[in-house]
Amino acid sequence: MADVFAGCGGLSHGFARTGRFDVVLGTDIDGAALETFHHNHAKSGSNPILVPGDIRELEPEDLGARLAPLGLDREGELDLLAGGPPCEGFSQNRRHEIVTEDGLKQFVRNPLDSTDPRNDLFRYFLDFGLVMRPKAILIENVPQMVTSHGGATVAEIERTLARSGYRTSWRVLNASHFGVPQARRRAFVVATRNDVHPFEWPSASHGPAADGEQLMPIVTVREAIADLPDATERELGRRGTNHYRATESAYAWSMRSDTATPMNHVRRIPGERVLTRLRAMRPGMISADLPSHLQTKSAYYNSYGRLSWDQPAKTITKSCNYLGSGCFGHPVEDRGITMREAARLQSFEDDFDFLSKSEPHVAKMVGSAVPPVLASALAVQIAKAIDG
Known part of the structure; x- marks a missing residue:
């Protein structure tokens, strides 16, 4: 598989750990994220070709030519082309303040920006796909991609690929x-491709009973992070024994390292003003629940919120290092979650290292990624289609 707009590699990591896919190429405009991408794939035996920088500076044929040393530059040789074109142009996560006719303040979502140039990156992705004509193509994005402009984006994708002999379907999946x-x-x-067996979407494995089938319970924050060792004052790297806490969580055991303490588990104590807001919060509270003297002029819905031990986390975003950007407070300790805790909540194992000395950059890599466990569920089904 080739992973375009790969970031740190959450999507392709999930595919690789099924044992069915070899990651042969990764592209991203963030060269440091590609270093993390390569480092972790190399640990599992892959040696992907890296293409850093803005891929729009390459013709799709030139990008395909990068696979020539592997004999995969010919049409139809690649099994899977996957990628998540940057989603900021589709995302409506930010809110802004308006004043209604009766003088009241109200927070509303920003409108979709149809002029955002990043909205066109999916077209470059499609052009590359039409040159390579892989057996399968996977695109990942925010839910607004399939609803924006009356569904025009996915309709264009379907029309474009249908002309080249592909059948297309889409869904919004909840990682939990x-x-x-x-x-x-x-x-x-x-x-x-029409000559490949039809793809069938994976069925949910966790949640309430569906169609009479009993599913496994949703994995909670406690099951995900409570066994991690104490957060440290500085990065200690992967050395020494692991010092995990006792747990009966199967999820936690599946995430643990067999060799050493995990990287990126550094305690973050916010400034006094932010810390005061966090101390006033309990799990389930939102920013509007803060006392009036602690509220800000504008805020995200879940700003300064605490995670709940007995619920899944809210969405981990690329600003998960900043308490003012969402529900990223530790359930009981007066601090934000560490980047390792964020990675656990994204289903990255503790052996997956994020190589950056900048915490905001690590947060961006973690929060922008596709959860590997979710990617693995898709990988199994795509592999079945390719196998026929």
Whole structure:
């Protein structure tokens, strides 16, 4: 598989750990994220070709030519082309303040920006796909991609690929329904060539009973992070024994390292003003529940919130290092979650290292990624389609 707009590699990591896919190429405009991408794939035996920088500076044929040393530059040789074009142009996560006719203040979502140039990156992705004509194509994005402009984006994707002999379907999946301890909704578009067996969407494995079938319980924050060792004052790296706390959580055991303490588990104590807001919060409270003297002029809905031990996390975003950007407070300790805790909530194992000395950059890598456990569920089904 080739992973375009790969970031740190959450999507392709989930595919690789099924044992069915070899990651042969990764692209991203963030060269440091690609270093993390390569480092972790190399640990599992892959040696992907890296293409850093803005891929729009390459013709799709030139990008395909990068696979020539592997004999995969010919049409139809690649099994899977996957990627998540940057979603900021579709995302409506931010809110702004308006004043209604009766003089009241109200927070509303920002309108979709149809002029955002990042909205066109999916077209470059499609052009590359039409040059390579892989057996399957996977696109990941925010849910608004399938609803924005009356569904025009996915309709264009379907028309474009149908002309080249692909059948296309799309769904919005909740990561918590597939064993990820996070209520994260993402849109996926899957296309398979007409000569490939039809793709079937994975069924939910976690959640309430569906169609008479009993599913496993949703994985909670406690099951995900309570066994981690104490957070440290500085990065200690992967050394020494692991010092995990006792747990009966199967999820936690599946995330643990067999060799050493995890990286990126550094305690973050916020400034006094932010800390005062956090101390006033209890799990389940939102920013509007803060006392009036602690409220801000504008805020995200879940700003300064605490995670609940007995619920899945809210969406982990690329600003998960900042308490003012969402529900990123530790359930009981007066601090934000560490980047390792954020990674656990995204279903990255403790052996997955994020190589950056900048905490905001690590947060961006973690929060922008596709949860690997969710990616694995899709990988199994795509592999079945390719196998026929």
